[in-house]
Amino acid sequence: MRAIDHHAWSNRWRDWHPAEKLIPAGGLLILTLVLPPLSSGPLILAAMAWATVFGAGVPARALLHVLAAPAAFLLLSAPFLAISISFTDGFHWQWSPQGWRLALETITRALAAVSCLAFLTLTTPLTDLITLSRRLGIPAGLVELILLVYRLIFVFAERAMTGQQAQAARLGYARMDRSVRSLGWLAGTLFQRALHQARRMEIGLAARAYNGELRVLGSERALSWPRLSIGIVGVGLIGLNGAWLAHTLP
Amino acid sequence: MNPPPLLVLRGLEYRYSDKILALRDLNLNIERGRKLALLGSNGSGKTTLLLHLNGTFRPTGGAILLDGQPAGYEHRSLNDWRRRVGLVLQEPDDQLFAATVAQDVSFGPLNLGLGEAETRTRVQEALEALRIAALAERATHSLSFGQKKRVAIAGILAMRPELLVLDEPTAGLDAHGVTHLLNALQRLHEAGTTLVFSTHDTELAYAWADQVAILHEGTVLGQGETTAMLEDRELLTQARLKPPLLLELAQALETRRDDRNPLPRSREMLLALLRERLCGTVPLAPDR
Numbered sequence: 155m156r157a158i159d160h161h162a163w164s165n166r167w168r169d170w171h172p173a174e175k176l177i178p179a180g181g182l183l184i185l186t187l188v189l190p191p192l193s194s195g196p197l198i199l200a201a202m203a204w205a206t207v208f209g210a211g212v213p214a215r216a217l218l219h220v221l222a223a224p225a226a227f228l229l230l231s232a233p234f235l236a237i238s239i240s241f242t243d244g245f246h247w248q249w250s251p252q253g254w255r256l257a258l259e260t261i262t263r264a265l266a267a268v269s270c271l272a273f274l275t276l277t278t279p280l281t282d283l284i285t286l287s288r289r290l291g292i293p294a295g296l297v298e299l300i301l302l303v304y305r306l307i308f309v310f311a312e313r314a315m316t317g318q319q320a321q322a323a324r325l326g327y328a329r330m331d332r333s334v335r336s337l338g339w340l341a342g343t344l345f346q347r348a349l350h351q352a353r354r355m356e357i358g359l360a361a362r363a364y365n366g367e368l369r370v371l372g373s374e375r376a377l378s379w380p381r382l383s384i385g386i387v388g389v390g391l392i393g394l395n396g397a398w399l400a401h402t403l404p
Numbered sequence: 405m406n407p408p409p410l411l412v413l414r415g416l417e418y419r420y421s422d423k424i425l426a427l428r429d430l431n432l433n434i435e436r437g438r439k440l441a442l443l444g445s446n447g448s449g450k451t452t453l454l455l456h457l458n459g460t461f462r463p464t465g466g467a468i469l470l471d472g473q474p475a476g477y478e479h480r481s482l483n484d485w486r487r488r489v490g491l492v493l494q495e496p497d498d499q500l501f502a503a504t505v506a507q508d509v510s511f512g513p514l515n516l517g518l519g520e521a522e523t524r525t526r527v528q529e530a531l532e533a534l535r536i537a538a539l540a541e542r543a544t545h546s547l548s549f550g551q552k553k554r555v556a557i558a559g560i561l562a563m564r565p566e567l568l569v570l571d572e573p574t575a576g577l578d579a580h581g582v583t584h585l586l587n588a589l590q591r592l593h594e595a596g597t598t599l600v601f602s603t604h605d606t607e608l609a610y611a612w613a614d615q616v617a618i619l620h621e622g623t624v625l626g627q628g629e630t631t632a633m634l635e636d637r638e639l640l641t642q643a644r645l646k647p648p649l650l651l652e653l654a655q656a657l658e659t660r661r662d663d664r665n666p667l668p669r670s671r672e673m674l675l676a677l678l679r680e681r682l683c684g685t686v687p688l689a690p691d692r
Contacts, residue, residue, distance in 0.1 A: 163543055279543065281503035302501060308545035309497050351498065357460050358499035361491040362559060363483050363515040370507035370514065371523055373541065 155307065157216060162279045167210040171375040172282040174382050175274060178205075181389035183270040185396060186263055192255075193403050194396025195262035201392055202269040210277040220272045221265065228264055232257040280304050285372040298368045309351065314344055408472030409435045410567055410598060411457060411489070417465030418452060418622075426452045427622040430466070434567065434600055439593055441609035441630070442602040444619030445644040450571070450602035451494070453619065457569050457600065458491040487516060490565030494572045496552035505531070505547070505555050506540040512563040523562075530562040534588045550581035554588070561592070568592065570601040574608060586612060610634050610648035611670055618643050631667055650674055657681055 162168070167175065182198050207214045236253035240246045274283075284304075288297050317340050321327065326336035356364075411434040418427040427449050434440060434457075444450045455461045456468065459475060459482050468475045475485060493499050502508035506527055513523040531537040534554045539547065547555065553573075560568065573589070574582045593599055603609055609616050610630060617627040620643040626633060631651070634640070640647055653674060654667050668674040 159543070159545075163546070279503070281507065281543070284503065301503060304503060305501050305544065354493065354495070354498040355501065357455065358493050359501065359511075360460060361458055361486060361493070361499070362512040362563065363486050364511075365483075365515055368501065369511065370502045371510035371520065371527070373504065373506070 155311070158220065158275055159280070161212045161216050161276045165210040165212050165277050167277045168279065169375065170277075170381065171377040172278050172286045173377060174385060175278050176283070176286065177382065178385035178389050179270045179274040181386070182392065183267055185389070185393050186266040186270070189393070189396045190400040191259045191263035191266065193399035194392070195266040197392055197396055197399075198266040199262075199269045201388070202266075202273045206269075206273045206276055210273075212276045216276065217272060220276065221268060224268045225265060228261045232261055235260060282373070282375070288372070294367065301368060306348075306351070310344060310348065313347060314340065317343060407436075408469070409433045410471065412469040412472075413453075413456070413466070414469065415466035416453075416456065416463045416468070418456065418461060419464045425622060427456070427463070430623050432617055432624050432627060434598065435615075436566075436598050437596070438598055438600075438615050439613050440598075440600045440615045440617060441613035442600065442617050442619055443604070443606060443609050443633075443643070443645060444602070445604055448619040448643070449622040450604075450619055452622075454491060454569055454571050454600075454602055457567075458489045459485045460491070487563055488565055489567045489569060490560035490563055492557050492560050492568070492570045492573070494575055496549070496556040499556045499559065500544050500552060503544060504540075505536070505542050505544060505558075508544060508555060509559045509562050512559055516563060526562040526564070527558075530558040533561055533592060534558050535584070550577050550584070553577065553581070554585065557585075557588075565597065567598045567600065570599070572603060573601050574603070574605070604645070606634060606640070606645055606648045607650065610651055618645070620644070 179202070182202060185194060186198050203214075203217060206212050206217050235257035236249055237247050238250040238253055280300075281304075284297055284301055287300075288294070321336045321340060325332070326339075327333045411432075413430055413432040416427050416430040416432075417425070419425055430449075430453065432453075442450050442453065452461065456463060459468075459477060462477055470485060470488070475481065500508050502511060509527045509530055510523050513526045518526065527540075528537065531540055534557060536551065536554050536558065539551060539555065544552070544555070553576075557568075557570070557573075568589075570589075573585060577585060589599060601613075613630050615627065616630045616633040618625045618633060618639060625643055626636070626639055634647055634651055635655075637647065650668060650671070654677065657677060668677050
């Protein structure tokens with residue numbers, strides 16, 4: 155989480171208008187959902203990985219890190235898609251060829267889709283996405299919620315970390331049973347702290363004439379039409395290519 | 405006739421819901437153009453008192469006069485009150501909510517109903533007043549504690565308050581952070597902002613305030629000029645405070661007091677005085 159945020163704030167494309175990144179990423183995400191995955195999926199995955207690593211200059215390790223969790227999840231669940239079960243004559247199971255194809259398609263499609271999201275989150279600070287979503291007419295309440303959660307995640311992550319360190323310093327994690335107990339205490343304390351924090355933040359906001367709406371100035375970013383056009387053309391080419399491959403391959 | 409003080413607290417009483425008396429019969433005058441230190445030990449009611457100064461808490465007894473008029477607690481009056489009296493909390497994370505510095509500072513001005521252009525001017529002005537304009541586009545959570553503290557103050561400054569109230573402004577800051585902050589506050593003061601800050605640090609109050617109010621067990625034991633208040637041993641002992649070392653040293657040196665020889669209020673002044681006593685001369689420049 156912290157690592158993602160760090161790269162979002164420090165990559166080469168950070169200062170681009172968020173739409174220049176959202177539109178290509180969103181476009182490719184739609185392509186992964188509509189095109190046959192086996193032909194277009196690898197293409198999209200490669201394009202997004204290329205843009206993230208060579209375009210925006212995010213280290214490849216960071217990208218792999220983000221993709222690792224969903225990939226592991228997919229690999230674990232894929233074999234179950236490749237099994238066909240029958241109950242007609244007792245319980246029988248077997249590997250099925252269509253099942254293998256289905257599993258492969260699911261993995262490719264999911265990874266390609268995740269790579270689009272990874273590109274977006276690794277290159278665009280959440281604040282830009284929040285500003286953009288406000289402009290796109292997403293309800294103010296929802297946007298404010300995202301904003302507060304984003305801000306408070308870091309406050310609580312820090313508290314949780316220091317709390318955990320303090321417990322560890324008193325051997326709270328020395329044994330399995332102690333660990334379970336310590337973790338429970340930590341969670342309880344954090345919950346109480348969250349309530350106090352909410353109350354104090356209310357006071358802090360009231361001091362600034364809070365009237366029920368968290369309005370802030372958006373950052374001013376000029377939209378670059380050339381960059382946006384390149385992005386759209388790129389998505390178009392990948393789409394055509396994917397469609398053509400799907401047509402020619404079996 | 406003089407204009408009434410900016411804020412007057414008269415016979416203030418505050419009871420928490422569980423009947424604990426946090427403030428009792430508290431009197432305080434906040435005059436324009438002052439640097440007032442609210443001095444008290446832990447648990448003396450400093451923060452509770454500060455939360456009354458901008459109408460966050462409503463007293464259960466007594467009166468608060470804003471410009472000589474009883475302060476109102478309906479929405480409209482509160483908004484006007486908070487525009488004029490800016491409160492900076494001790495913990496900056498309680499106050500900062502937006503994701504970038506500039507966005508956070510823009511919150512107050514936008515709530516005052518200012519337009520986008522005016523808000524941008526105010527944000528820039530507030531950031532420059534605290535010398536943190538370079539942080540404008542940084543993520544709030546990536547800042548150091550000292551930087552967060554300055555951003556929290558900028559968020560209040562952007563509303564251009566007449567009175568700036570700070571809860572323990574130097575708590576948790578290193579020596580450099582304290583100097584940086586005090587310099588910024590000094591500039592604001594010279595530009596006409598009245599300052600009130602709470603602290604348990606008598607050294608800070610002595611070096612920096614021109615008026616001191618001493619708080620103990622929820623009431624003000626006394627309010628007056630800084631030196632006079634801090635020379636009152638009995639009062640300080642009662643409030644469980646220690647007299648500032650600078651003042652004690654000066655007293656030990658039996659400094660004559662007149663307009664030409666004021667009591668030393670800073671380290672540098674005390675060192676000059678010591679040199680004079682020890683060497684019989686006042687060097688014009690520090691020794692090389």
